[in-house]
Amino acid sequence: MQILLIILAFVLVLVVILQVGKVVELVSVMRDEDERTEDTSNSVGFLFLLSGIVLGLFIAYTSYTEYGKFLPVSASEHGVWIQDLVDISLYITGIVFIITNVLLFYFAYKYRYRRNRKALYFPYNNRIEILWTVIPTLVLTVIIGLGLNKWFKIFSEAPTDAIQIEVTGKQFAWVVRYGGKDNELGKRDFTLSTVENELGVRWKDKVSKDDFLSDEIVIPVNTPVHVNIGALDVIHSFYLPEFRVMMDAVPGIPTKFWFRPTITTEQMREIKKNPEFDYELACNQLCGTGHWNMKKTVRVVTEAEYKKWFSEQKSYYKQNIAKIEGGASVDTDVIAEVNSSKD
Amino acid sequence: MVTSSTGEHALSMIGAGSHHKETFISKYIFSTDHKMIGKQFLYTGMAWAVIGGLFSVLFRVQLAWPDETFPFLEQIFSNWFDEGHMTPEAYYALVTMHGTIMVFFVLTASLSGTFANFLIPLQIGARDMASPIMNALSYWLFLLSSLIMLASIFLPTGMASAGWTIYPPLSILPQASSGSGMGMTLWLVSMVFFIASQLLAGINYISTVLNLRTKGMTMTRMPLTVWALFFTAIIGLLSFPVLFSAAVLLVFDKGLGTSFYLSDIFIGGKALGYSGGNAILFQHLFWFLGHPEVYIVVLPAMGIVSEILSLSARKPVFGYKAMILSLLGIVVLSFLVWAHHMFVTGMNPFLGSVFALFTLLIAVPSSVKVFNWLTTIWKGNIKMTVAAVFSLGFVSMFISGGLTGIWLGNATVDIQLHDTYFVIGHFHLVMGVAAFFGMFAGIYHWFPKMFGRFMNETLGYIHFFITFIGGYLIFWPMHYLGMSGVPRRYYDFNEFHAFSEYHDMNLLISVSAIVVFAAQFIFVINFFYSMKRGRKSTELNPWKVNTLEWTTPIIPGHGNWPGDLPTVYRWPYDYSKFEDGPDFIPQTVPLTEADIESDKKNLH
Numbered sequence: 001m002q003i004l005l006i007i008l009a010f011v012l013v014l015v016v017i018l019q020v021g022k023v024v025e026l027v028s029v030m031r032d033e034d035e036r037t038e039d040t041s042n043s044v045g046f047l048f049l050l051s052g053i054v055l056g057l058f059i060a061y062t063s064y065t066e067y068g069k070f071l072p073v074s075a076s077e078h079g080v081w082i083q084d085l086v087d088i089s090l091y092i093t094g095i096v097f098i099i100t101n102v103l104l105f106y107f108a109y110k111y112r113y114r115r116n117r118k119a120l121y122f123p124y125n126n127r128i129e130i131l132w133t134v135i136p137t138l139v140l141t142v143i144i145g146l147g148l149n150k151w152f153k154i155f156s157e158a159p160t161d162a163i164q165i166e167v168t169g170k171q172f173a174w175v176v177r178y179g180g181k182d183n184e185l186g187k188r189d190f191t192l193s194t195v196e197n198e199l200g201v202r203w204k205d206k207v208s209k210d211d212f213l214s215d216e217i218v219i220p221v222n223t224p225v226h227v228n229i230g231a232l233d234v235i236h237s238f239y240l241p242e243f244r245v246m247m248d249a250v251p252g253i254p255t256k257f258w259f260r261p262t263i264t265t266e267q268m269r270e271i272k273k274n275p276e277f278d279y280e281l282a283c284n285q286l287c288g289t290g291h292w293n294m295k296k297t298v299r300v301v302t303e304a305e306y307k308k309w310f311s312e313q314k315s316y317y318k319q320n321i322a323k324i325e326g327g328a329s330v331d332t333d334v335i336a337e338v339n340s341s342k343d
Numbered sequence: 344m345v346t347s348s349t350g351e352h353a354l355s356m357i358g359a360g361s362h363h364k365e366t367f368i369s370k371y372i373f374s375t376d377h378k379m380i381g382k383q384f385l386y387t388g389m390a391w392a393v394i395g396g397l398f399s400v401l402f403r404v405q406l407a408w409p410d411e412t413f414p415f416l417e418q419i420f421s422n423w424f425d426e427g428h429m430t431p432e433a434y435y436a437l438v439t440m441h442g443t444i445m446v447f448f449v450l451t452a453s454l455s456g457t458f459a460n461f462l463i464p465l466q467i468g469a470r471d472m473a474s475p476i477m478n479a480l481s482y483w484l485f486l487l488s489s490l491i492m493l494a495s496i497f498l499p500t501g502m503a504s505a506g507w508t509i510y511p512p513l514s515i516l517p518q519a520s521s522g523s524g525m526g527m528t529l530w531l532v533s534m535v536f537f538i539a540s541q542l543l544a545g546i547n548y549i550s551t552v553l554n555l556r557t558k559g560m561t562m563t564r565m566p567l568t569v570w571a572l573f574f575t576a577i578i579g580l581l582s583f584p585v586l587f588s589a590a591v592l593l594v595f596d597k598g599l600g601t602s603f604y605l606s607d608i609f610i611g612g613k614a615l616g617y618s619g620g621n622a623i624l625f626q627h628l629f630w631f632l633g634h635p636e637v638y639i640v641v642l643p644a645m646g647i648v649s650e651i652l653s654l655s656a657r658k659p660v661f662g663y664k665a666m667i668l669s670l671l672g673i674v675v676l677s678f679l680v681w682a683h684h685m686f687v688t689g690m691n692p693f694l695g696s697v698f699a700l701f702t703l704l705i706a707v708p709s710s711v712k713v714f715n716w717l718t719t720i721w722k723g724n725i726k727m728t729v730a731a732v733f734s735l736g737f738v739s740m741f742i743s744g745g746l747t748g749i750w751l752g753n754a755t756v757d758i759q760l761h762d763t764y765f766v767i768g769h770f771h772l773v774m775g776v777a778a779f780f781g782m783f784a785g786i787y788h789w790f791p792k793m794f795g796r797f798m799n800e801t802l803g804y805i806h807f808f809i810t811f812i813g814g815y816l817i818f819w820p821m822h823y824l825g826m827s828g829v830p831r832r833y834y835d836f837n838e839f840h841a842f843s844e845y846h847d848m849n850l851l852i853s854v855s856a857i858v859v860f861a862a863q864f865i866f867v868i869n870f871f872y873s874m875k876r877g878r879k880s881t882e883l884n885p886w887k888v889n890t891l892e893w894t895t896p897i898i899p900g901h902g903n904w905p906g907d908l909p910t911v912y913r914w915p916y917d918y919s920k921f922e923d924g925p926d927f928i929p930q931t932v933p934l935t936e937a938d939i940e941s942d943k944k945n946l947h
Contacts (some may be wrong), residue, residue: 002415003415003418003419004429004751008713009462010861010864014771014864014865015800017805017865018799018802018868018869020801020874021799021800021801021802021805021869022799022921024800024801025799025800025801025878027890029878035795037726038742039727039730040727040800041725041727041833044727044804045725046729047804047808048727048732048735051808051811051812052739054812055812058815058816058819060821062820062823062848063820063823066820066823066848067908069823069844069845070823070826070827071759071826071827071828071841075569079759080754081755082756082758082759083759084825085753085755085756086756086759089749089753089756090751092749093749095748095751096710096742096746097742097743097746100713100717100742101739101742101743102655103717104717104720104735104738104739106596106718107717107720107721107723108725108727108735111656111720111721111722111723111724111725112725112727113726113727114724114726117724118657118919118922118926119657119658119722119723119724119918119919119920119926120658120721120722120723120919121659121918121920121921121941121945122658122659122661122718122721122722122723122944123657123660123661123663123916124662124663124664124945125661125662128662128718129662129711129715130664131712132714133707133711134709136706136707136710136711137704137707140703140704140706140707141703141748143703143749143753144699144700144703144753147699147753147754147755147756148696148699148700148754150697150700150755151692151754151755151846152692152696154755154758155695156373168611171519171610172865180938190607190609192610193609193614194612195612198609200609200614210920215791218762222514222920223549229689230607232608232610233516233519233608233609233610234513234516234519234610235510235512235513235622237778238686239764239830240827241759241827241841242828242841243757244759245758246758246759246761246762247687247689248687248688250622250623250688250689251512251605251606251607251608251622252605252607252608252618252620252621253607253622253623253689254623254689255688255689256689267811267870274840276840277840278840280840280841281609282830282839282841282842283830284514284761284763284830285510285762286510286832287513287519288435288513288520289430289432289435289504289518289520289834290431290433291435291832291833291834292431292832292833292834292836292838293835295838295839299857320781333447333828338453341509
């Protein structure tokens with residue numbers, strides 16, 4: 001019933017608009033065509049200019065009100081570089097945006113149709129064309145130069161003292177693994193994956209024995225963190241907005257991103273004036289119906305806090321796998337299961 | 344209507360013209376007349392645009408009011424709602440289909456299909472396309488692909504829901520997404536027919552432009568619409584086969600158990616038997632089409648706008664040759680930028696830097712075009728027709744959406760903005776709204792040639808102003824969301840505190856989207872009402888323009904010109920050339936001494 005009424009009202013409005021349009025047309029065809037064109041161009045030209053002004057005010061107003069809600073100051077070293085580039089892009093494109101749009105609306109109004117005026121016959125001017133080919137090229141070259149300079153720094157090799165973390169996406173959660181005391185992650189093989197060992201860690205690999213899994217990502221401030229990114233099922237994307245970190249997690253193709261966090265969670269709570277604040281890891285590549293809810297808390301702590309937390313973690317192998325049986329028999333079970341699933 | 348002495352001879356030559364007995368079926372359904380095929384593309388595209396728009400309104404409702412229930416929507420779309428809430432399955436399916444429908448069916452097939460079919464023969468002085476039957480076949484394959492896609496909407500397992508970019512493994516594994524079962528299969532089958540349709544059409548457009556130009560119509564006397572449609576066809580012909588191959592390999596992976604794109608997958612507690620495949624390979628193949636695709640969408644609109652701005656301003660388009668060269672520049676560069684969609688897939692940083700460089704370079708021809716449009720209206724005498732305001736609106740949208748491309752093309756900035764709402768705002772302005780504006784401008788302008796009647800102007804202006812302001816209200820705030828890190832394709836933002844601060848903006852966007860969608864029915868009503876009852880066109884050349892289509896009868900028959908084909912003597916932009924006399928000189932008027940004198944001065 002409700003929906004019928006809405007549709008009925010909508011149709012009624014359309015019919016009214018149509019009738020108004022018909023009447024205006026009937027009145028206007030009785031007049032001289034040139035005069036009519038001039039009048040229409042006058043009023044429409046004015047409305048077009050007005051819509052430009054309204055939009056300009058809307059843009060100015062919302063820029064002002066929304067500005068404070070943007071991402072807070074970057075919580076990583078390279079994020080500040082990206083923020084600087086965003087600012088440069090904003091200034092350059094902002095100037096061009098204002099000039100070109102103002103000219104467009106102004107010209108459209110100023111040069112609206114007049115019966116007794118003639119347009120300027122101005123088909124070509126090579127000098128102008130070359131000028132406005134060369135200037136954008138130079139400006140864009142500068143922007144890209146600044147950008148690529150940082151691009152190669154961001155994707156340089158991680159420092160050797162970086163903490164090794166592995167984050168693996170699956171539908172619809174993240175699995176976080178630390179390299180343990182030796183700071184080395186044990187090798188993986190997806191054919192070894194089982195419900196108990198979904199990452200498929202090769203427990204025969206000695207360095208895997210001290211690896212531990214964590215419910216949250218805990219990292220010390222001002223220390224490089226090397227994130228080894230992967231996925232079990234479909235493509236996900238490792239996304240830390242406050243750190244300006246984003247990298248796809250692709251099944252079968254390991255990816256990586258290293259960064260140096262500079263602001264602890266506590267400090268950011270003060271900056272954001274929000275005692276509840278937490279850094280969060282999100283997924284940023286459509287991965288299925290739960291894509292919007294792949295959350296993991298990220299805690300940036302001081303060096304001392306990190307050391308304390310780290311010493312409390314227990315090896316996943318000792319906690320879960322060793323109990324079941326020896327590593328070797330688990331491996332053979334898994335291989336048998338994989339072979340049967342292949343058939 | 345001028346009938347020359349050779350007119351009857353020509354009439355007998357084109358035989359099939361108005362004398363041949365036409366039944367409803369031969370005239371409206373199995374027609375090989377390029378004008379009818381163009382209209383068929385237009386009608387089908389309009390139907391798709393309404394469906395695609397409706398889908399976007401539905402998912403905008405979910406984003407603006409995630410906690411409300413909508414029992415009346417559940418009554419209509421019972422499969423997609425559960426206890427008054429849209430299900431995430433439905434949300435992702437609608438998002439996927441909105442993209443697929445708008446990008447492929449509306450802005451590729453219908454925009455090019457309508458105007459290339461309708462305008463190319465009329466504007467270059469040809470009786471029909473080079474191969475009319477192939478042309479008809481291209482429409483019928485498009486309709487077939489449309490019907491297959493439409494059928495997938497009614498599947499119990501749901502339509503494709505892996506995004507319009509159908510990235511594997513999500514699009515291949517039904518265990519990962521229920522839409523990746525039969526829904527995805529139909530999507531792929533539909534796309535195979537669609538690509539065949541595009542190729543048949545493209546080959547036809549290219550051969551028509553190259554071979555069937557009338558006497559005197561040299562390449563550099565063609566209107567910019569024809570140039571743009573010609574380049575569009577070339578891009579399509581070079582890029583669509585790559586999507587075809589990507590889709591075929593996907594079908595193999597899906598149905599035959601090959602591992603082109605799949606490897607190392609552990610899902611549902613089981614390790615699958617795929618190994619050695621590369622999921623990123625698909626993205627390379629997809630975007631090799633996918634990026635040129637955005638130029639396939641926007642180039643025809645650019646051509647239409649160049650033409651309409653010039654004739655409305657009663658002033659030649661500024662820098663005709665620069666306009667052609669910039670189109671050519673866009674065509675070449677469009678094939679060298681695809682991986683800017685993949686900066687954060689973990690590809691080699693050096694490769695990323697090369698693509699970033701080419702991506703920023705493609706901004707140069709685009710900015711040249713904008714400056715040339717501005718100079719075209721500078722010191723003009725602009726008749727503010729509905730087509731003209733839509734063209735001016737196009738330029739504004741293209742500037743606003745184009746400039747943010749400079750942010751995103753810069754690989755370093757893309758690390759922050761990739762796949763956020765910033766991207767959504769960017770491409771909807773530059774290739775969504777802008778391309779639609781080009782399409783609307785073209786329809787309002789060429790409507791008298793299509794149906795012998797005018798569309799109602801008042802309704803046209805109302806349609807324009809609501810869509811123009813509404814378009815900005817929808818897509819501008821998305822930049823703020825993106826700069827705050829809000830990711831695209833989220834069913835609900837409230838799970839993350841970082842993304843949940845934008846409820847007022849989401850409300851504004853959704854309300855504007857609903858209003859703009861409703862306003863499109865003003866256009867639909869105007870279109871069909873004017874077709875039957877609109878003011879009749881009584882002049883051959885109502886807009887007083889130079890191009891050849893206005894030398895045909897008011898409603899041209901099959902064969903277009905009843906007499907001989909017109910001969911062309913000049914370029915199409917001789918507007919306001921001389922102080923005295925009319926402010927336009929059609930292409931069919933021979934050059935005078937004064938012309939030669941003036942051209943020496945102005946055109947070198």
